[in-house]
Amino acid sequence: MSHEKLRTSRKWLFLSMGIYLVLFVVGLSFGASTLSIDRLIPVLFGQGTFKEEFILFSIRLPRILILTLAGAALAMAGAVLQSVTRNDLADPGIIGINSGAGVGITVFYLFAGSKIQHFNYVLPVIAFIGGLLTAICIYFFSFEKGKGIQPVKLVLIGVGFASALSGLMILMISSAERQDVAFISQWLAGSVWGTDWPFIVALFPWLMICIPIIYFKANVLNLLTLSEPTAIGLGVNINKERSILLVVAVALAAAAVSVTGRIGFIGLMGPHFAKRLVGPKHQSFLVITPFIGAILLVLADILAQIIFSSAAVPTGIVVAIIGAPYFLYLLRK
Amino acid sequence: MKVQIEGLSVGYEKQTIVREMSLQIAEGKITTIIGANGCGKSTLLKAITRVIPYQGGNVIIDGKSIAKMNTKALAKKLAILPQNPESAQGLLVQELVSYGRFPYQKGLGSLSKKDKEMIEWALEVTRLTEFCDEPVDSLSGGQRQRVWIAMALAQGTEMIFLDEPTTYLDMAHQLEVLELLERLNKDEGRTIVMVLHDVNQASRFSHEIIALTKGQLAGHGTPEQIMTPALLRKVFNIDAVIGNDPRTKKPICITYDLIKGEERDEEMADDFARTLVGSM
Numbered sequence: 178m179s180h181e182k183l184r185t186s187r188k189w190l191f192l193s194m195g196i197y198l199v200l201f202v203v204g205l206s207f208g209a210s211t212l213s214i215d216r217l218i219p220v221l222f223g224q225g226t227f228k229e230e231f232i233l234f235s236i237r238l239p240r241i242l243i244l245t246l247a248g249a250a251l252a253m254a255g256a257v258l259q260s261v262t263r264n265d266l267a268d269p270g271i272i273g274i275n276s277g278a279g280v281g282i283t284v285f286y287l288f289a290g291s292k293i294q295h296f297n298y299v300l301p302v303i304a305f306i307g308g309l310l311t312a313i314c315i316y317f318f319s320f321e322k323g324k325g326i327q328p329v330k331l332v333l334i335g336v337g338f339a340s341a342l343s344g345l346m347i348l349m350i351s352s353a354e355r356q357d358v359a360f361i362s363q364w365l366a367g368s369v370w371g372t373d374w375p376f377i378v379a380l381f382p383w384l385m386i387c388i389p390i391i392y393f394k395a396n397v398l399n400l401l402t403l404s405e406p407t408a409i410g411l412g413v414n415i416n417k418e419r420s421i422l423l424v425v426a427v428a429l430a431a432a433a434v435s436v437t438g439r440i441g442f443i444g445l446m447g448p449h450f451a452k453r454l455v456g457p458k459h460q461s462f463l464v465i466t467p468f469i470g471a472i473l474l475v476l477a478d479i480l481a482q483i484i485f486s487s488a489a490v491p492t493g494i495v496v497a498i499i500g501a502p503y504f505l506y507l508l509r510k
Numbered sequence: 511m512k513v514q515i516e517g518l519s520v521g522y523e524k525q526t527i528v529r530e531m532s533l534q535i536a537e538g539k540i541t542t543i544i545g546a547n548g549c550g551k552s553t554l555l556k557a558i559t560r561v562i563p564y565q566g567g568n569v570i571i572d573g574k575s576i577a578k579m580n581t582k583a584l585a586k587k588l589a590i591l592p593q594n595p596e597s598a599q600g601l602l603v604q605e606l607v608s609y610g611r612f613p614y615q616k617g618l619g620s621l622s623k624k625d626k627e628m629i630e631w632a633l634e635v636t637r638l639t640e641f642c643d644e645p646v647d648s649l650s651g652g653q654r655q656r657v658w659i660a661m662a663l664a665q666g667t668e669m670i671f672l673d674e675p676t677t678y679l680d681m682a683h684q685l686e687v688l689e690l691l692e693r694l695n696k697d698e699g700r701t702i703v704m705v706l707h708d709v710n711q712a713s714r715f716s717h718e719i720i721a722l723t724k725g726q727l728a729g730h731g732t733p734e735q736i737m738t739p740a741l742l743r744k745v746f747n748i749d750a751v752i753g754n755d756p757r758t759k760k761p762i763c764i765t766y767d768l769i770k771g772e773e774r775d776e777e778m779a780d781d782f783a784r785t786l787v788g789s790m
Contacts, residue, residue: 181643182602399609406561406592411665412585412613457600 186461189454193468197245200475204241205233207479212237240372244478244492245471246380247369247433248443252470253388254430255444256451256463260398261422264328265449266507269430270441272315272335274308276342278431279439281307283346283361287353293360297375301383301432308431311338312423326419364438367493369478371436383432387425388467394422395459402457440493442500443470449507473499511587511668511701512537513558517567520550520557527553529725530567540695540702542712544736545722546746551705552593552673554722558703559590559671585613589662593673593705603649603657604642607632610664632663636690652683659690670694672704676711684708688715709746710762713737714755721745737761743769 206214212232220229251269258267269275281303286293293300315338319331343365350361363370391398397418400408408415434440447470451462477495484490513535520528528550535541535558543551556562558569560576569576576584589610610632611625621629633639636656641649646657655675662670672691676684692715694700706712712719713733721729721736723745729736742750742763750766 396612396615400612403609404592404595406556406559406590407595409561409581410559410585410588410590410592410662411609412582414581452600456602456605458605 182456182461186455186464190465190468193465193472197468197472197475200472200479201241201245204244204475204479205237207482236372239374239377240369240478241475242377243369243372243380243436244474246377246384247437247440248447248471248474249467250380250384250387250429250433250470251440251443251474252447252451252466253391253463254426254433255470256448256459256466257391257398257422257426257429258444259448260402260459261419261426262326262328262331263402264332266332266445266504267328267335268441268443268445269308269426269434270439270444271339271504272332273311273338273342274315274335274427274430275434275439275441276339276346277311278304278308278434279346279364280311280342280349281305281431282364282435283349286357286360287349290357297371297379297436300371300435301379304431304435305428308427309424311342312427314338316423363491366491367438367440367496368491369437369440369493376436380432380436383428387429390425391422392463394418395463398422398459398463437474438491438493440474440496442496442504443473445507446473446500446503449503511572512570513669513701513703514570515558515567516570518554518557518564518569519566520553520562520564526565527725528557528564531725531727532567533720533727533730535701535703536718538695538699538701539717540691540704540715541718541720542716543703543705543720543722544707544709544712544745545728549722549745550725551722553725555671555673555703555705559588560584561590561592582613585665585667587667588669588671589665589667591658591662591670591672591675594677595658599647601646602642603638603644603646603660604629604633606646606657607638607642607660607664610661610666613665628664628666632660635663635694636660650683652679652686655679655683655687656690659687663694667700669701669703672702674705674707676706676708684711691715709737709742710755713760713762714758733760737763742766 202214202217205217206212212220212229216225216229217233219225220233225233255268258269258272259265282300285296285300285303289296315331315335316326318334319327321327346361346365350358397413400411400413401415401418405415430444448462448466450469451466455461455465474492474496477499478492481490481492481495515531515533515535518528518531519526531554543554545551553562557564560581563577571579571584571587607629608621608625611621611628614625633642636659638653638656638660641653646654649657659675675687675691679687688711691702691704695702716733718731719733719736720727721741728745729741737752739750739752742748747769748766749769751764752761753764754760755762
């Protein structure tokens with residue numbers, strides 16, 4: 178890597194970290210009841226009132242941490258999907274993996290009911306199974322013998338799966354109790370619901386395992402974005418690497434949406450912005466991708482609270498309001 | 511390094527494209543595969559380089575079947591330049607060339623001293639050193655093709671396989687690419703195997719030509735042995751006039767006509783109709 182490029186990479190890494198930290202602080206002090214910025218440090222060190230401490234440690238901090246982890250996970254999942262499928266439009270939401278995870282959650286919810294809160298460790302696993310089954314189906318349908326994965330076909334089939342599975346979820350809950358319906362519809366809208374410490378503990382290991390694997394495969398990812406014969410010629414075991422990376426991406430996305438509800442577009446925008454800033458080489462852009470994902474999701478959550486403070490609009494809706502026009506812009510390009 | 515092809519059959523689904531072909535690729539030479547559209551030239555090249563699997567027979571490199579070899583180990587022996595590889599958006603020339611070092615890298619993929627030397631050398635041989643910090647997309651077609659060749663060179667293999675390396679290039683750039691390959695063969699002793707459409711270029715630059723027709727070997731020999739009216743008639747269904755290049759003394763096809771009034775005409779019309787349907 179040339180020195181100039183290395184410098185730009187570093188610059189953007191520090192800048193995105195900085196922006197994230199600012200949003201982190203803003204996010205802590207924003208909300209239904211205010212906790213002004215100058216009170217943050219005293220409260221952090223145990224000098225706050227009971228009410229202040231409750232807001233900070235039981236509501237705000239876990240929420241922001243969940244949003245951070247989920248944003249990072251979704252962006253990394255999107256980055257991997259885009260490279261593996263050689264399609265810039267790939268995103269765990271758009272190609273139906275999130276909906277597959279959602280079906281898993283719905284089925285589980287219909288059994289567990291309101292006790293679902295106690296199954297925080299099981300939820301990501303259930304979502305992962307649902308997401309993986311969907312991914313395998315999509316992969317299978319968009320695979321052509323002798324040619325491999327067809328990127329355009331994959332997105333079309335994925336979009337089909339996404340809407341079919343959302344329909345399936347609605348079908349499943351139509352016979353359920355009213356409060357169950359409320360939970361599922363909130364999940365579909367991407368209202369971040371698992372905002373408590375146990376969920377952070379449940380989500381964190383998934384990132385700790387999956388993200389290092391992705392960094393370790395940066396070189397392979399570089400080659401997978403080239404044409405298939407080129408990658409094979411350079412000695413990439415395409416089928417094996419694709420399978421591993423696909424499973425990792427599904428694991429990240431499914432684990433994230435199991436606690437945040439169906440949030441799309443972060444996996445699309447995160448890696449795109451990162452590539453635009455530091456170039457398409459994975460060693461460069463994968464470093465800032467999780468930060469950008471976290472920034473986008475935390476920002477969307479703050480916006481949801483500022484703009485729509487009275488209506489309690491789900492974060493997923495705000496992300497979609499930003500993400501959908503960007504998706505259309507990419508389609509036109 | 512020896513490449514031995516024994517009774518090789520390759521195909522997709524039920525359709526067999528290459529039928530029980532046996533031949534040996536000359537070591538340290540330039541070999542060109544020629545043949546009409548759809549005769550299986552590209553398929554043969556892809557099968558030899560394990561880009562597609564084969565159904566029957568065997569491809570043996572250094573006494574070992576490629577089907578049983580580790581793909582990364584094979585990447586240290588042979589490099590491939592596929593037909594019109596897509597350009598990697600936004601990548602710099604030296605980044606793309608550095609991908610050629612993949613078979614030698616482990617883990618996170620930082621470049622060793624040897625890797626850097628090979629990249630530098632590959633850029634130098636292809637005369638791209640001055641463009642090393644430019645995005646690949648910003649280069650002309652001829653330069654871009656040289657970047658892909660540089661990537662294959664950085665792979666440091668004894669053998670290089672190229673599928674139509676001159677397609678979409680103008681006359682001067684075509685020659686530039688072929689002369690580069692010739693130089694690599696002469697100075698570095700690399701074995702080069704390529705698919706070309708232009709029989710005159712094949713004749714001028716190759717030590718050996720493999721002529722295919724309908725998935726079978728029509729001839730394999732020196733340009734003088736292959737560039738005959740009878741063989742070109744068999745391979746391309748043309749009536750060719752063969753002369754000698756006044757400069758290189760190699761045989762060339764001066765002019766040619768289609769052969770008319772035979773049953774092949776009908777077949778060609780069928781072929782044409784199929785291509786039309788296929789491209790829609």
